[in-house]
Structure formats: structure tokens, C-alpha cells
Amino acid sequence: MNLSDEEKAMRDGRDGPAVARAMDLLIRYGEALDAQSLVETRNVCGTVTATTPFMRDFAQAQGGLDAVFSEFNLDSAEVVAVPKVRAFSSHLQLGFDPHHPAEMGISEQTLQFYRQSEAAAARMGVQMINTCTPYQVGNVPTRGEHCAWMESSAVVYANSVLGARTNTEGRESTSAAMLTCRIPNWGFHLDEGRLGTHGVELDIAVESVEDWGLFGYWLGDWVQDRVPVVRGVVRGVGRAPNLPRLKHFGAAASSSGGVEMFHLVGVTPEAPSWEAAFGGRSPIELRRYGARERQATLERINATATDRQVDYVMLGCPHYTIEQIWEAAQLLEGRRVHANCALWIFTPRAIKSLADRNGYTQTIEAAGGKLMTDSCSAMSRAVPPGTKVVALDSAKQAHYLPAILGLQAWFGSTEQCIEAACTGRWGS
Structure with missing residues (x-):
């Protein structure tokens, strides 16, 4: 690859071992893609926290959260001290909603380790937005802006609707970009690829x-x-x-x-x-x-579903907008979720705060639903106990949940889903 003098200096250790490891990862990654160069980015969306029991055990055995970042984010077997990020960096979804650990099946030990991990990420300068829709909560790149984003539904929105430029990156490449402000210049970064x-x-x-x-x-x-x-x-x-x-x-x-x-x-x-x-x-x-x-x-899409009795209605994939929460609250007002059904609605923390102030959260909870954040059932693998049949207004979630959890899934409009939540049945 053709590297600038600045990139060579980072590679050669001028800015410390973590940045050098990040540059080494990006160079190997770019060469595998046949990229001719790196491109500068100041907007990164990725995942840096350690939320799983496996990562918790790894951190405890190998030297803390720096060890997790070194191994899983920088592909470095040697533990290096992780500095503050250089690029404006946003954190995407978690594996669970830390405000509803019981519903997510999360132990107190995992929850406490998550809080340590989130605090460490915040000290690095990462914005803890915890959503698959960063463009809803302030990270709105402009047309032509080069980004390094994870999350397939965020990437397609950034490229197509906003006109920004990013490929679908991973935990490793986005973490390296956070420290270097660089990403391989190929694919949707180039005019031809778009x-x-x-x-x-x-x-x-x-x-x-x-x-x-x-x-x-x-x-x-x-x-x-x-x-x-x-x-x-x-x-x-x-x-x-x-x-x-x-x-x-x-x-x-x-x-x-x-x-x-x-x-x-x-x-x-x-x-x-x-x-x-x-x-x-x-x-x-x-x-x-x-x-x-x-x-x-x-x-x-509905080929997996045969039983009309619905155990669970999940809304918010990708995370609900405030408009969608407003609509759901209107549909639920004065009604009650069926005793044999659960309703979970997922949204970014920032939007839930707005929903709280507007009274939508109260309306949803008064009906027996829950407004949740930071994750979704596909990410968390968490559904209400005993769930066999789910109703969804997301084609994406209807694609993934049957494959991930073996559920029957009904797909339809938000109104159909709210009706199913309140009656416990899909359709007539």
C-alpha cells in the first residue's frame, strides 16, 4: 500500500504501541482487500466494550480491559495501554439492555463488569450512544464524508440516504480507525464503487x-x-x-x-x-x-409462522425513531397488553429520554409494555420466557429471529403488531 509520511510514522511507533498495532492491522486489512491506500476518516462507529462473560473472564485472567481491547480490537496478543481515540467515535449496540438485566437474563456480575467496561470506553473518548441508528442521535455525516462504520443497516443508510462513504466494517477495523483516523480506501469510498x-x-x-x-x-x-x-x-x-x-x-x-x-x-x-x-x-x-x-x-417472510397465538411482540429493529414511539403510544393508549403476551420496544437511550419527557414511556408502560434501550432480541438472544411465536414490524428481525432462536415469526404493520400484543393473537 502507498502510505503517507504520517501513516508511516504511526506504523513505526511514533505515537505508541497501540497506534502502531492499529496501523499494522489496517495495512494487513487493506492489502487483503487490494486497497492502494488509506483514506482519512474522522467519523467512526464501532464496538469497544466487553459485555460477555467470556470477555469478563479473559480480562480477569489477562490483565484487564486493555487486554480485551488489545486482543479483540487490535489483534494484538501483547497487551498494550489503550490511549484516547483520535477520531470522533460512537459506540453501537450492546448484547443487552443494562436497565432491564432481569428481562435480558443478565447476572449481576456481568452487569457490574459491563459498567466498568462502559466507563473505560467513555474515558477513551468514545460516545456511548449504544444504538444501531447513530444518525438518529446526532451522528449525521455529510455527503462525501469518509466514515468507518459497523452495523449493516447503519451503513446502508449512511451511504444511500446521507451520501456519506463507508464500507461495512468490523470491530477490529473500526477500533484501529478510532486510534489512527484511517481506513482502507476501497469499495464505497471510491466513486466507481458507488x-x-x-x-x-x-x-x-x-x-x-x-x-x-x-x-x-x-x-x-x-x-x-x-x-x-x-x-x-x-x-x-x-x-x-x-x-x-x-x-x-x-x-x-x-x-x-x-x-x-x-x-x-x-x-x-x-x-x-x-x-x-x-x-x-x-x-x-x-x-x-x-x-x-x-x-x-x-x-x-411469514413462512416460519403457523400458530396464531402470539407470545411476544418486538418493535424497534432498527431502533425506533421518536415518531414510531409516538405512533405506538397512540395505538396503545387506553389499552392493555394481553396477559399471555409481552411487548418490548427498543430505541436509543437519547430517544427514550425524549419519550420519557413526552409521556410516551408512561403510556407504553401503563399498557403493560416496556420501552428498552441499547440492544434488541437478535443482539441479546433474549426474549420473554416461554416465547415460541413473535410478531414484528421489521423484515430484518423477521429474517433473523427464526434463524437465531428457532421462533415462529409473523411480520406485518405496526398496527397489526400492537393489535397482536393486546389480543394475544395474530390476525383474525
Whole structure:
């Protein structure tokens, strides 16, 4: 790789052993990707805390939290002292909600170790936002800004909706970027990698959050890790999709496939026209999405479900916006969650604080639901005891929970899910 003088100095130990290890990791990583250089980034989203019993035991045996960061974040068998981060760095989701440890099945020992780990990360200068949707709570990169982000649904949103530039990174590469402000310059950092490859013509209006989730799931299954361009989103007096719709669309596409960027003609910043999104080239393949494709996708997502009795309703994947919490609170007001069902709604801590002040948390809890933070059931592997059937308004979660926990999953609208929570049944 071609390194600048600054990068060579970091590699050679000018700034201490942790930075040198970080540069060594990035160089090896970049060479494996055939990247020609590194690119500067000042915006990193990753995971640095140690929350699992395994990491707790490792820390106790090997020398504390520096040992965990050295081994699992820098790929260094030698324990090095970890300095403060140089890049503006945000922490993504945890494996559990520390404010609801009993529901998450977390022991007091693991909880106390987590608090130590979070405090250590904060001392490093990492922002403890603890969410898969950093763009909801203040980390909103600008168009063209080079980032180093983890979390598939965050990456596709940053690239597509915001026009920022990032590949889907991992714990190791983002941690190295935090210390060096560098990441390999390849993929979606380059103009060529951002151009559309496959085209979609919409034959039906895609309007609700449920519609966008279904469309994204169909799209990701088809294009996998390539870059789709969609034409026909805004029709006549039709509305452009808002944040929740685009959030669910990208999350679904990155779950059924590996989509890291999409273009919606006339909506997303790098698609003012069909021609611009493709860079003047023709699509490799063109397909149409209509009522038949929508129905087939809905049937496919719901293929794991047969029992109508619902034990658990999970909302908030990706983490709910304040608008979605407001909607859920309206649907729950004056109602009660069924005795044989549980309702958990996940959101960032910062948004829960707003929901607390607005009275939405009180409304949800008065109905028997819980507003939770920092994690989700896929990340935590935690569901209410005895859960066999779950209802979801997230195509992403409907994709993962049956595979991870062996549950039956019903996918539908938020209204359908709230109805299931209050009646204990899916549909009529």
C-alpha cells in the first residue's frame, strides 16, 4: 500500500504501541482487500466494550480491559495501554439492555463488569450512544464524508440516504480507525464503487413502513451485495419516503442480501436521474416490482409462522425513531397488553429520554409494555420466557429471529403488531 509520511510514522511507533498495532492491522486489512491506500476518516462507529462473560473472564485472567481491547480490537496478543481515540467515535449496540438485566437474563456480575467496561470506553473518548441508528442521535455525516462504520443497516443508510462513504466494517477495523483516523480506501469510498449495477421499475406505490420493508427484502434477495437503482418511487402527488421508511428499507435489503448502498431516483442524493445513478452505463439487469412480488415476499417472510397465538411482540429493529414511539403510544393508549403476551420496544437511550419527557414511556408502560434501550432480541438472544411465536414490524428481525432462536415469526404493520400484543393473537 502507498502510505503517507504520517501513516508511516504511526506504523513505526511514533505515537505508541497501540497506534502502531492499529496501523499494522489496517495495512494487513487493506492489502487483503487490494486497497492502494488509506483514506482519512474522522467519523467512526464501532464496538469497544466487553459485555460477555467470556470477555469478563479473559480480562480477569489477562490483565484487564486493555487486554480485551488489545486482543479483540487490535489483534494484538501483547497487551498494550489503550490511549484516547483520535477520531470522533460512537459506540453501537450492546448484547443487552443494562436497565432491564432481569428481562435480558443478565447476572449481576456481568452487569457490574459491563459498567466498568462502559466507563473505560467513555474515558477513551468514545460516545456511548449504544444504538444501531447513530444518525438518529446526532451522528449525521455529510455527503462525501469518509466514515468507518459497523452495523449493516447503519451503513446502508449512511451511504444511500446521507451520501456519506463507508464500507461495512468490523470491530477490529473500526477500533484501529478510532486510534489512527484511517481506513482502507476501497469499495464505497471510491466513486466507481458507488455507481448503480441493477435497475428496478416500480409498478405499485410503496407507501407504508411495512411496504418499504417488503420491498427491501425482495430487493436484497435479488441483488445481494450489488447496488440497485429504483425508479418510480415518487408518483404524481406521492410522498417521498421518510426516515423510518428508508431505515426499514435499507435494513431489510441488507438482511436478505448484503446491500450496502441503493439509489432512489429523485430521492437519494446521488440519484438525481436514472443516468446519473448508473454513471451513464446500462443496468446489468432490470426487473419490475409489483403486487405479485409484494405478496410473494410477504408469504416468504411469514413462512416460519403457523400458530396464531402470539407470545411476544418486538418493535424497534432498527431502533425506533421518536415518531414510531409516538405512533405506538397512540395505538396503545387506553389499552392493555394481553396477559399471555409481552411487548418490548427498543430505541436509543437519547430517544427514550425524549419519550420519557413526552409521556410516551408512561403510556407504553401503563399498557403493560416496556420501552428498552441499547440492544434488541437478535443482539441479546433474549426474549420473554416461554416465547415460541413473535410478531414484528421489521423484515430484518423477521429474517433473523427464526434463524437465531428457532421462533415462529409473523411480520406485518405496526398496527397489526400492537393489535397482536393486546389480543394475544395474530390476525383474525
